[in-house]
Amino acid sequence: MMTRLALIGGGENAVSYTSVAPRLPNVAFVAVVHPKPDVAQRIADSLGASITTNSLDDLLDRHLDAFDAVLISESSDSRANLAIRSAERGKHVCVSSPLAPSAQIATDVINACRFANVRLMVAHSLRFMPSQQAVKSALTDGKLGEPGLLRMHRWTEATGESDARDIVMSQTVNGIDFAIWLFNEMPTEVYAVGRPDYVQVHLGFPDGGMALIDDARTLPSGDGYFSLSLIGSTGAVYADDHHNRNLLFRGGNPSAIETDQGQFHLMAQLQEFVAAIEEHREPATTGADSRAALQVAEATVASLQSQQALRLVGGTYELA
Amino acid sequence: MNLPKFRFVALSVVKHAYVPLAMAAHPRFEPVVVADDPDQPGWVHERNERFARQFDIPYIRDVERAIADFDAQVAVVSPEAERHCDLSVRAANAGLHIVQDKPMSNRVSECDRVVEAVERNQVKFLLWNRNYLPALVQARQAVESGKIGEPYAIHVDFYFAKDAGPPKRTSKPKAAPINWLERQIQAHSDGSDGGVGHDPMGELKIEGIYPLAYIRMLTGVDVQRVFARTTAHFHQANVDNDIEDLATVTLEMKRGIVGTLCIGRIGAASHPDIGEIKIHMLGSEGALVISEARPEVSIYYRDQLATEYPHLRIADDNNYQLAENLAQAIDTDGDTILNAQAGRDICATAQAAIDSGRSGVPVDVS
Numbered sequence: 049m050m051t052r053l054a055l056i057g058g059g060e061n062a063v064s065y066t067s068v069a070p071r072l073p074n075v076a077f078v079a080v081v082h083p084k085p086d087v088a089q090r091i092a093d094s095l096g097a098s099i100t101t102n103s104l105d106d107l108l109d110r111h112l113d114a115f116d117a118v119l120i121s122e123s124s125d126s127r128a129n130l131a132i133r134s135a136e137r138g139k140h141v142c143v144s145s146p147l148a149p150s151a152q153i154a155t156d157v158i159n160a161c162r163f164a165n166v167r168l169m170v171a172h173s174l175r176f177m178p179s180q181q182a183v184k185s186a187l188t189d190g191k192l193g194e195p196g197l198l199r200m201h202r203w204t205e206a207t208g209e210s211d212a213r214d215i216v217m218s219q220t221v222n223g224i225d226f227a228i229w230l231f232n233e234m235p236t237e238v239y240a241v242g243r244p245d246y247v248q249v250h251l252g253f254p255d256g257g258m259a260l261i262d263d264a265r266t267l268p269s270g271d272g273y274f275s276l277s278l279i280g281s282t283g284a285v286y287a288d289d290h291h292n293r294n295l296l297f298r299g300g301n302p303s304a305i306e307t308d309q310g311q312f313h314l315m316a317q318l319q320e321f322v323a324a325i326e327e328h329r330e331p332a333t334t335g336a337d338s339r340a341a342l343q344v345a346e347a348t349v350a351s352l353q354s355q356q357a358l359r360l361v362g363g364t365y366e367l368a
Numbered sequence: 369m370n371l372p373k374f375r376f377v378a379l380s381v382v383k384h385a386y387v388p389l390a391m392a393a394h395p396r397f398e399p400v401v402v403a404d405d406p407d408q409p410g411w412v413h414e415r416n417e418r419f420a421r422q423f424d425i426p427y428i429r430d431v432e433r434a435i436a437d438f439d440a441q442v443a444v445v446s447p448e449a450e451r452h453c454d455l456s457v458r459a460a461n462a463g464l465h466i467v468q469d470k471p472m473s474n475r476v477s478e479c480d481r482v483v484e485a486v487e488r489n490q491v492k493f494l495l496w497n498r499n500y501l502p503a504l505v506q507a508r509q510a511v512e513s514g515k516i517g518e519p520y521a522i523h524v525d526f527y528f529a530k531d532a533g534p535p536k537r538t539s540k541p542k543a544a545p546i547n548w549l550e551r552q553i554q555a556h557s558d559g560s561d562g563g564v565g566h567d568p569m570g571e572l573k574i575e576g577i578y579p580l581a582y583i584r585m586l587t588g589v590d591v592q593r594v595f596a597r598t599t600a601h602f603h604q605a606n607v608d609n610d611i612e613d614l615a616t617v618t619l620e621m622k623r624g625i626v627g628t629l630c631i632g633r634i635g636a637a638s639h640p641d642i643g644e645i646k647i648h649m650l651g652s653e654g655a656l657v658i659s660e661a662r663p664e665v666s667i668y669y670r671d672q673l674a675t676e677y678p679h680l681r682i683a684d685d686n687n688y689q690l691a692e693n694l695a696q697a698i699d700t701d702g703d704t705i706l707n708a709q710a711g712r713d714i715c716a717t718a719q720a721a722i723d724s725g726r727s728g729v730p731v732d733v734s
Binding site for chain 2: 194196197199201203237239241242243246248250252255256257258259260262264266267268273275277279280281282283284286290355356357359368
């Protein structure tokens with residue numbers, strides 16, 4: 049069975065799909081939506097898609113029968129609306145993470161997809177990265193015992209304008225999702241500190257589990273940095289850019305160059321999405337997962353603003 | 369230049385003896401006597417006597433008499449943690465400069481006594497630390513030379529990949545709780561007795577001094593507020609004694625600097641060497657990622673013992689530099705790299721973290 053995809057938006061993954069598409073024999077990109085016709089055509093040419101339009105509405109009105117599912121790679125503010133409209137017209141939806149700008153809006157998307165009986169997958173890239181897949185496998189295989197402590201650093205270059213709330217709701221939320229995925233439950237305690245271009249979050253899980261996540265947007269122009277470690281009761285894993293860098297000598301101090309993990313995460317995401325459609329099952333990363341992460345992200349923002357810890361009480365986070 | 373030697377009295381040598389051994393290895397320090405109180409238990413006297421025999425010096429079961437009779441200028445204090453401060457106060461009152469093993473104490477009030485005694489008697493105090501490890505020296509140079517601009521965040525992972533008796537949930541039903549001191553005495557042979565003492569201590573108290581001293585040295589500011597999570601995740605002795613072997617701490621410091629600490633005694637299986645110990649630091653102009661273990665050499669060979677670390681730390685000059693630091697502080701009436709007030713503040717930070725872990729709310733460091 050061939051699944052026909054429409055790519056909505058020209059996000060950073062758009063070009064990356066070019067290298068992934070030929071490796072997925074049961075997937076065909078048939079349409080590209082982008083407000084700029086020349087960009088839409090360029091992406092479509094690279095993916096082998098025959099349809100280009102400048103809006104989702106146009107695609108749904110004129111080419112409804114030409115595709116089965118949408119990949120939404122737009123900004124987080126518009127994702128939810130695009131997802132709902134696609135679902136209402138019977139299209140399966142794969143949307144970049146986070147699913148929505150708030151947990152409430154995420155609920156609206158989830159309900160829309162459920163009502164329309166279409167698949168909703170949230171593309172948590174972090175979960176599908178080869179290094180994080182190895183971490184998760186080591187945990188689920190029982191090698192690490194009970195998870196105890198997750199540590200994650202993610203540093204990127206300065207953007208000029210930053211806002212701590214924006215960092216949490218667009219970037220830290222993905223780390224939070226990853227933590228929930230590993231501990232397999234919601235954190236019961238949330239505490240955060242930060243400044244406009246930097247956030248660090250402290251999560252407490254039942255049975256003593258804990259996680260520290262920090263996101264910085266202050267590095268000088270150039271490569272970012274990622275580091276993850278998970279300490280379990282019988283073992284530990286360390287996934288670390290520090291370890292995975294090579295050296296380039298050109299005089300003076302050598303440069304540290306990152307070893308690329310390629311586009312395996314995109315391929316794995318697409319395979320999972322298509323498999324969920326074909327097998328009529330929930331995908332590995334659901335709307336409910338994203339909603340949970342958004343709920344914790346909102347608690348993180350509340351902690352930043354109140355400078356207090358929040359505690360999970362009856363399904364909602366309250367000041368401790 | 370022929371600088372004078374300092375004669376030191378080793379006041380109790382109950383742990384690994386690394387502090388008095390390090391001091392004795394420095395050309396300016398000379399052990400002249402071991403001393404302890406007469407009412408100490410047999411195992412304490414036994415270890416003291418062993419050290420005295422090693423250096424062919426007397427062991428005197430009377431602290432004040434040993435200080436008076438042997439013309440010592442320095443006391444090297446390394447008893448069980450709860451006796452650290454009392455012996456240091458007595459040494460300070462006798463006019464001796466002090467090198468004290470970590471932790472400074474298991475009680476902040478005891479640290480306060482040392483701060484007061486050191487100040488009143490105008491003696492030097494050095495709390496043992498790892499701030500002169502090569503990687504830490506490199507980190508300090510990078511920060512002080514402005515390579516990362518103004519520091520605003522620092523994160524330290526400080527894991528000891530050591531076991532500590534039976535794993536959690538392996539005790540038999542109705543088994544008696546593990547006695548902390550007995551367990552520590554037994555652990556002397558494999559070096560995992562860092563918490564030796566009557567009062568049970570978790571990792572924040574036993575090892576927290578090291579990473580918190582890094583943070584203090586690299587930022588130059590005090591911790592004001594903490595939020596912590598603590599748990600006994602690995603070892604039955606920690607479960608039985610209601611103390612943590614794994615903790616995370618959010619640190620809020622002066623000048624708006626923030627940070628975190630991950631600390632744990634995570635078990636020998638979780639790392640090929642002593643444990644993952646790293647520093648991540650962010651500044652206005654850049655960032656720094658430091659592995660405490662570097663420089664190191666990897667050594668693998670057939671029939672290698674599982675207990676042998678395959679990655680050998682090299683060029684470690686920490687012990688010499690600490691002793692040298694004290695000698696210079698005495699010579700120049702300067703300060704040591706980790707003085708009594710700094711040690712006291714670190715102890716207070718660790719205690720605040722423990723309190724936060726129990727209460728689930730942020731705690732001010734007082």
